[in-house]
Every structure is written in C-alpha cells, then in structure tokens.
Amino acid sequence: MHHYIIKRTAYLILTLLIASIFTFVVVNATPGEPAEVLARHLYLGLEEVAPPELIAEVSGRYNLDRPLLEQYLDWMGGVLHGDLGYSILFNKPVDKLLMLYLPPTLLLTTVSMTFAVVFGLFFGICSALHQNKIPDHLIRIATIFFVSMPGFWVAVMLMLVFSIWLRLTPVAGYGGPQFIVLPAIALGLHTMASIARIMRTSMLDTMEKPFVVFAKAKGLPGRQVLLSHACKNALLPVLTVVGMSFGALLAGSVVIETIFAWPGIGSLLMKAISARDLVLIESTIMVIVLLFLLVNFAIDLLYHAIDPRITYE
Template sequence: MLSYVLKRLSHTLLVIVGISIVSFVFLQLSGDPVGLMLPQDATSQQIEDLRHKLGLDDPVVVQYLRFVGNALRGDLGRSLFSNEPVAALILERLPATVELAFFSMAFALVIALPIGIVSALKRGTLIDTASMVLALFGLSMPHFWLGIMMIMLFSVQLGWLPTSGRGSFAQIIMPAAAMGISMVALFARLTRSTLLEVLGQDYVRTARAKGLPEYIVIGKHALKNAMIPLVTMIGMEFGLLLGGAVIIETVFAWPGVGRLIVQAIMDRDYPVVQGAVMLLSMIFVIVNLLVDLAYGWLDPDVSLRRASK
C-alpha cells in the first residue's frame, strides 16, 4: 500500500508541474498586458519602463522559474491592476466556489441516488424508463441556458428567488441546481448500472435466500459495493465543479474564483490568472489523489494491482 501511495504522489507532482508549464506558456501567448495598463498616448519609453518594472522583458524561461520559485514560497505575485496580493484575492473568493460546488454536488446526489436505486430495482418497468429519460433530459441542457431560464422563471416571473449574489440560502438554490442537474443523469445511470451488476452476485442471492429484509440486502450488501465506482466519479466531478463554475458564477454574479478568472482574463492580469489556474488545478489533482487512495481503501485489491504495475 505504501508503494502505491508513493507512486500516486509522484504522479501528482508531475501533473502539477505540467499544469504550471502549460498555463504559463498559454498566458504568455495571449498578449501583452502593458498596453491595457497604460493610456493610449503612452510613449514607447513608458511602455518599456513598465515592462522592465514588471519583469516582462526577461526571457520566458526566467519569468517561469521566477513564478515557480515565488509560488513555492506562497507568493503568487500581485495583481497588475489592483496591486493586491494574488493569493489574498484568490483565497477571498475560494470559499464561495467551494460552497457552490458542495451544494451542487449535494443537489445532484440527493436526486440521483434514489433515481438510480429505484431504476435498478424496477428494471425494465415504466418507472425505470421514465427515470432515465428525465435524467438524460437534465444532462442535455447547457448550464448557462438552464441558469438563464431559472432566472426568468423563478426570479423575474414568480419572484421567488433572488437573481444573483451570495449570502443567503435562497441565493444559492438556483446556481447549485443549474450545475447539479447535469450531474444527475451521470450519477443516476452509474448507480443503476453498478447496482444491477452487484445484485446479480452470489453473495446478494445468498443474503436473500437467508430471508434477510430487502432493505438490509440493498443497503448493507449491495449498495456498499456498488458505491465504489460512484466514489471515484464523485471525486472527479467535484474537482471539475471547482474549475468549471466559471459560466454559472458569471450568470448568477456569484463572487467565486471562476468570476475572478473571467475578469482577470479580460484585463490580461497574468498573475491573477496564473495563480487561480494553478490553485484550482492543484485542488482538482489533490481531490483525485484522495479519491484514488479512498478507492484503494474501499477495495484493497485495486491498490495491490496498481502498485504491481
């Protein structure tokens, strides 16, 4: 198990290094922020002086190594426009993004798990077909379109929920639902397929032959083993939620990291974009590492097989 953990940690480190290189290079190719920071009538000397002050006239390799060295010390630089520490800006917005991801995941699981379980137990019936059709309907709707439709219906027409902002439970309902609905189909179908596979195993048939109540057979024996693939998928989707909430945060004016990135991209604020991308990427990779380790804990054979490769 120890060799498996060390191997996964080494892979995680390589992924983080790769992400830092890719994000840095692509941001360098996006344009020069100096032109946006100075007035249009700025002289060439003023432009060169500002580039030198910001270190943008150094070779790309030097700029990258400086960024990595500062990041290892917890210094992600300062915003080119607000002159505030990038780390402070990101940490100020991060709780909002984590909160939105958590409620979106909770919304999806509360709906998807019962649908998947009922569909598996009622396989081939009208309930099974209707459940999967409804789940796929939610998957087919884009986040931004669903968010706009929710605002028009529940805020503009009915006046039940606020259109934007953060601070109350009512303000998180629509953003969480807009993000969570698309995951309902994924989790419901995965729960259904894995549970159907488990229900055909010998130990489930043996439990039923012993006369155990159906809720014990499903809850204690079948569902526990069916949850192993679902745990992996939940971890991956949660990581994606942290980095993929940009559109929803923009639609609902949610003050998270995604909205901060959008504004920084428009301003070509390199340090903010680099720092936010790096932090979200590291969170995504770490979450997947923890899920992978949890998978090995739930099924020890997995870690033994992967460690031997």
C-alpha cells in the same frame, strides 16, 4: 499502503509541474500584448488605444519584457516558497485574493456536489429497482436531457422561472441560503444526471452478482440486501465519477458564478483573463488543479474503505 501514498504524491507533484508549464505557455501564447491590455485597464478606457510609450512603461514596470523562461522561473520560484505572486489588476498579493474569493467557490462547489451525489444516488437506485417501468423511463429521459443541456442555458432557465416568473429566489448575488439554491442546482444538474446513470448501470450489474443472490436466498430483508450488499458495492464507479466531476464543477463555476454574480474564484478568473493579469491567471488555475488532484487522491484512498479487497500495491 505507504508506498502507494508516496507514489501518488510523486505523481501529484509531477502533474502540478506539467500543469504549470502548460498553463504558462497557453496563457502567454494567447493573442494580444499583455502590457497593452493592462495599460488600457489601468490607465485608459477599454475602447481606447494605448500609446507605445505607455505600453513600454507598463511592460518594463511589471517585468513583462523579460524572456518567458525567466518569467516562468521567477513565478515558480515564488510558488515553491509559498508566494503566488502579485496581482497587477487588483494591486494585491494573489494569496490574499484567493483567501477572499476561494471560500465562496468552495461553498458553491460543496453544495452542488452534495446535491448531485444525494439526488444522483437516489434516482439511480430508484431507476434500477424499477427497471423498464415508468419511473425508470422517466428518470432516464430526464437524465439524458440534463446531461445534454449546457450549464449556462440551465442557469438562465432557472433564473427565468424561479427568480423572475415565480419570484421564489433572488436573481443573483451572494448572501443567505436563498442565494445559493439556483447556482448550486445549475452547477450540479449535469453531474447529478451522470451519477444517476452510472449508479443505475452499476446497481443492475451488482444485483446479478452471486453474493447478492445468496443474500436474498438466506432470507435477509430486502432493505438490508439493498443497503449493505448491493449499494455499497455499486458505489465504486460512482466514486470515480464524483472525483472527475469535481474538476468539472470547478471549471463550470467560472460561467455559473458570472451569471449569478457569485463572488467566487470563477469571477476572479474572468476579471484576470479580461485584463491579461498573467500571474493571477496562472496562480488561480494552479490552485484549481491542486484542488482537483487532492480530491481525486482522497477518493482513491476511499476505494479501500468501501471495498477492502482493493489493494494499493
């Protein structure tokens, strides 16, 4: 177990290093001069053309004219010492910005994942128990629909129906529980449908296993067989989907937060990208990658708690 944790920690560090290189290269390879975009955001209008003198001043002031290797080493050196850099756009340290914008995103992601897991397991089990019957057909059609629909379209439709037509929820904003309902549903529907489909398939396979058949033959109550034997062993594929979906939820929050004016890390990243605030973009992406890796690391450890037969050697 300890060897596995050490090995996974080493893989996590290596993955972060590769992700940092890839992120830095892609961000800096994006068409457009960062100094010019920043000059228009800081000193001019977005539609105006920045003069060469201003571009050179901004480039020199914020060290954007230095070789890319030096910029990367400076950024990574700061990250290793706990300094995520300084945002040119907001004129604040990146870590303070993340402390302000990250909690709303974690709240939205947690609520969305809870919604997806609870309803995904429920509909998946219900579909498996009513195989090839009307509830099963309806659930399968609904899950295919939600898996196929893009998140931004679902968000707009939810806003149109529940906020504009029915006036049950606010259109957008951040505040009480009523503000998080639509963003959480829009963000979690795709994951909920995926979990339901995986749980249905896993349940159908588990229900045919010898230990479930033996439990039924012993005369155990159906609920005990379902909860203690079938569901528990059918959860392993679902855990994998949950771990992989967490990254998708963090990535999808960029669009959903923009649509619903949710002040999270997604909206922060969109502002940073529009202004080509390189350090803020790179550090924000690395925080998202780190959260994704930590969640998957925790889920790997949960495998053994659910099925003790799984070893890490």
